Amino acid sequence: MQLIILCVFIFNISNLHAQKEEQPKVGLVLSGGGAKGFAHIGALKVIDSLGIKIDYVAGTSMGAIIGSLYATGYSGKQLEELFNIIDFNELINDEFPRSSKPFYERENAEKYAVSLPFDNFKINLPSGLSRGQNVYNLLYQLMIPVSEIRDFEQLPIPFFCIATNIETGESVVMDKGSLPEAVTASGALPSLFQPVTIDDTIYLDGGVTNNFPVEELRAKGMDIIIGVDVQDALKDRESLKSAPEILVQINNFRTINAMKSKVSLTDIYIKPDITNFSVISFDEGRDIIANGEAAARSNMMQLIEVKNQQNEPPTRSILQIQDSLKINAINISGNERYTRSYLLGKLKFKNGEYISYSDFKEGINNLIATNNFETFRYRLEPSKSNSGHNLVGDIRESEASTFLKLGVHYDGLYKSAALANITKKRLLFNNDIASLDVILGDNSRFNFDYFIDKGFYLSIGIKSRFNQFNKNVNPLLALEEGSPLLSGLNKIDVELTDFTNQIYVQTIFRRDFALRLGAEHKRLKITSETIIDDDQEDEFTFDNTDYFSVFGNLVFDDYDNPYFPKSGFYFNGDFHLYLNASDFNADFEQFSIAKADIGYAFSFSDRVALKTETSGGFKIGDNSTTALGFGLGGYGNNFINNFHSFYGYDYLELSGDSFVKATFTLDYEIFKKHHILLAANYANIEDRIFESGEWFTSPDYSGYAVGYSLETFLGPLEGKYTYSPDTGRSYWFFNLGFWF
Numbered sequence: 001m002q003l004i005i006l007c008v009f010i011f012n013i014s015n016l017h018a019q020k021e022e023q024p025k026v027g028l029v030l031s032g033g034g035a036k037g038f039a040h041i042g043a044l045k046v047i048d049s050l051g052i053k054i055d056y057v058a059g060t061s062m063g064a065i066i067g068s069l070y071a072t073g074y075s076g077k078q079l080e081e082l083f084n085i086i087d088f089n090e091l092i093n094d095e096f097p098r099s100s101k102p103f104y105e106r107e108n109a110e111k112y113a114v115s116l117p118f119d120n121f122k123i124n125l126p127s128g129l130s131r132g133q134n135v136y137n138l139l140y141q142l143m144i145p146v147s148e149i150r151d152f153e154q155l156p157i158p159f160f161c162i163a164t165n166i167e168t169g170e171s172v173v174m175d176k177g178s179l180p181e182a183v184t185a186s187g188a189l190p191s192l193f194q195p196v197t198i199d200d201t202i203y204l205d206g207g208v209t210n211n212f213p214v215e216e217l218r219a220k221g222m223d224i225i226i227g228v229d230v231q232d233a234l235k236d237r238e239s240l241k242s243a244p245e246i247l248v249q250i251n252n253f254r255t256i257n258a259m260k261s262k263v264s265l266t267d268i269y270i271k272p273d274i275t276n277f278s279v280i281s282f283d284e285g286r287d288i289i290a291n292g293e294a295a296a297r298s299n300m301m302q303l304i305e306v307k308n309q310q311n312e313p314p315t316r317s318i319l320q321i322q323d324s325l326k327i328n329a330i331n332i333s334g335n336e337r338y339t340r341s342y343l344l345g346k347l348k349f350k351n352g353e354y355i356s357y358s359d360f361k362e363g364i365n366n367l368i369a370t371n372n373f374e375t376f377r378y379r380l381e382p383s384k385s386n387s388g389h390n391l392v393g394d395i396r397e398s399e400a401s402t403f404l405k406l407g408v409h410y411d412g413l414y415k416s417a418a419l420a421n422i423t424k425k426r427l428l429f430n431n432d433i434a435s436l437d438v439i440l441g442d443n444s445r446f447n448f449d450y451f452i453d454k455g456f457y458l459s460i461g462i463k464s465r466f467n468q469f470n471k472n473v474n475p476l477l478a479l480e481e482g483s484p485l486l487s488g489l490n491k492i493d494v495e496l497t498d499f500t501n502q503i504y505v506q507t508i509f510r511r512d513f514a515l516r517l518g519a520e521h522k523r524l525k526i527t528s529e530t531i532i533d534d535d536q537e538d539e540f541t542f543d544n545t546d547y548f549s550v551f552g553n554l555v556f557d558d559y560d561n562p563y564f565p566k567s568g569f570y571f572n573g574d575f576h577l578y579l580n581a582s583d584f585n586a587d588f589e590q591f592s593i594a595k596a597d598i599g600y601a602f603s604f605s606d607r608v609a610l611k612t613e614t615s616g617g618f619k620i621g622d623n624s625t626t627a628l629g630f631g632l633g634g635y636g637n638n639f640i641n642n643f644h645s646f647y648g649y650d651y652l653e654l655s656g657d658s659f660v661k662a663t664f665t666l667d668y669e670i671f672k673k674h675h676i677l678l679a680a681n682y683a684n685i686e687d688r689i690f691e692s693g694e695w696f697t698s699p700d701y702s703g704y705a706v707g708y709s710l711e712t713f714l715g716p717l718e719g720k721y722t723y724s725p726d727t728g729r730s731y732w733f734f735n736l737g738f739w740f
Contacts, residue, residue, distance in 0.1 A: 027222030032061025034279025042292025044076030162206030326388030648703020648724025
């Protein structure tokens with residue numbers, strides 16, 4: 001009897017072992033397809049809901065991105081929640097928060113429509129629109145739970161992806177190394193992303209050579225393969241109207257032909273309906289996910305059959321996204337032109353302090369936003385001696401040092417203008433930048449800037465600019481009150497030219513404050529043909545003076561957008577002490593001008609924001625020089641002296657040696673990049689209002705505006721209707737392009 005029981009026991013053990021051995025290995029292969037790859041998430045949700053255990057994942061391009069995250073441990077539901085909150089425009093376009101850019105970049109780089117490398121007097125088109133840094137940053141954060149794994153077979157679910165060697169054209173299986181780096185290479189879509197360099201080999205999108213790696217997955221010993229295919233089908237003649245559509249069709253010849261044999265190697269073939277979507281339909285992610293889910297459910301019977309063959313349920317813990325960390329040490333290699341102190345100054349990490357992961361990414365962005373570096377590939381290694389991580393990175397410096405930048409603009413004061421800029425980095429030193437704007441049009445101008453960026457140390461800057469315009473203005477801007485020439489004049493037509501040169505030192509503190517101290521030379525010339533002088537045949541000269549001054553300037557700026565801010569604070573305070581002037585101004589005595597602009601923007605919702613602004617300024621000392629006084633009116637940026645916008649009045653219609661002004665702008669973004677603007681402004685302006693107390697009384701001047709603005713690649717396209725109840729007059733103001 002005991003012998004019989006022993007035999008039965010051995011038979012049952014053997015039977016259970018045989019059942020375990022007989023359980024089929026299930027592989028999952030996900031194709032590339034850009035935004036259409038969101039359908040993979042819908043299919044994964046169905047697979048998870050059935051409790052199917054996946055033993056191996058393979059993917060290409062977007063299939064590699066989603067597949068790697070699934071292999072890391074994220075569920076289909078988690079991926080849906082994650083991808084629904086990502087701003088893919090920011091992710092793909094390498095858009096960094098404005099606060100990440102150096103002050104120089106914020107002031108000078110936000111006026112160009114086009115920027116192209118221009119080395120050796122030849123335009124060099126970039127290898128891709130995006131460097132892929134934001135993609136890497138996101139993937140690394142999500143993959144921190146498996147960051148120490150270098151063999152992808154050791155992941156919670158074994159994984160590999162496909163990339164293409166750009167030099168040999170060979171398809172490469174990426175199954176070892178840095179997971180986020182390998183996946184970034186697999187998804188480096190040509191022309192959209194720059195190729196990715198790993199160990200001196202250059203890779204791009206695996207979809208170029210193998211968009212559905214089912215053979216490679218079968219070779220891993222898989223018994224059952226579930227495939228999700230989001231590749232395009234061939235289009236008919238009615239759909240092929242443009243060159244890009246024809247080029248995509250030509251590329252699809254190969255992939256569709258290759259799929260004829262690949263489909264037969266797939267046991268369960270899931271083909272979502274992605275006809276109405278493209279590789280960049282990221283804003284339609286919810287619909288694409290739903291289509292992927294529907295396609296998987298149409299294969300429900302086959303999926304249930306797979307589940308019934310499995311004895312082991314999948315084990316999947318809920319992963320938590322890293323939200324804070326401590327950096328104990330920083331070790332960066334690859335920098336040749338830029339010093340370690342320069343890199344650390346941009347990162348702004350303090351050893352041994354806990355920081356939020358958002359602050360960590362901001363530090364990375366600060367470095368890349370300088371545009372001095374192509375990529376920064378990093379990893380966080382656990383510290384051996386104590387808690388926290390060591391940041392180990394390899395940085396790749398940008399080879400491009402000269403850029404050609406272009407822009408166009410129209411406004412009511414400067415009229416039409418075309419801008420050509422040459423920017424040269426590393427002109428004299430590794431961390432300097434020189435920029436020359438040449439502006440041709442109705443009022444030709446130029447701007448020259450040279451800046452040696454020392455970060456938190458003392459930086460040195462030189463500025464030279466020439467501006468001019470012709471306009472009917474308030475005569476008090478050019479003449480002293482009480483002058484006999486004012487008799488009978490409401491406005492005079494003036495030609496104003498301003499040539500200003502500055503040299504200054506700058507230091508940055510508290511991350512967003514910039515303090516400048518410097519010296520300035522200004523040559524100001526104001527002439528008019530309205531007034532005839534017996535001694536001058538053609539024009540009357542109001543001012544033709546060289547002014548010499550010293551100045552201090554304090555700036556804080558963390559607006560998220562310079563033109564349509566939805567959040568942030570702005571402060572610009574300036575003090576000029578005018579020490580001397582040329583002989584034309586024979587009665588010159590020293591005087592000072594102090595002024596400040598303050599702004600604050602906040603949002604009521606994703607579409608509605610309010611920007612509040614207040615400005616003020618006053619003169620201290622001699623009042624004989626009126627040409628440097630304040631002028632209000634019109635709509636535009638302040639490029640010359642102390643001129644400010646004011647709705648309801650024409651350009652420079654109001655003047656005085658002191659003023660206060662408040663503006664409120666309600667911005668309703670009715671559609672993406674389409675803005676309806678409602679604004680109101682109020683001001684007091686005349687001579688010595690801070691002495692008389694007039695600045696604190698009810699406003700003497702008011703104006704209102706309603707307008708429409710469209711964000712274009714050239715800059716804002718704006719039309720504003722303004723009205724002042726004080727005068728009963730109205731004005732239309734139009735603007736096209738970034739201000740320069």
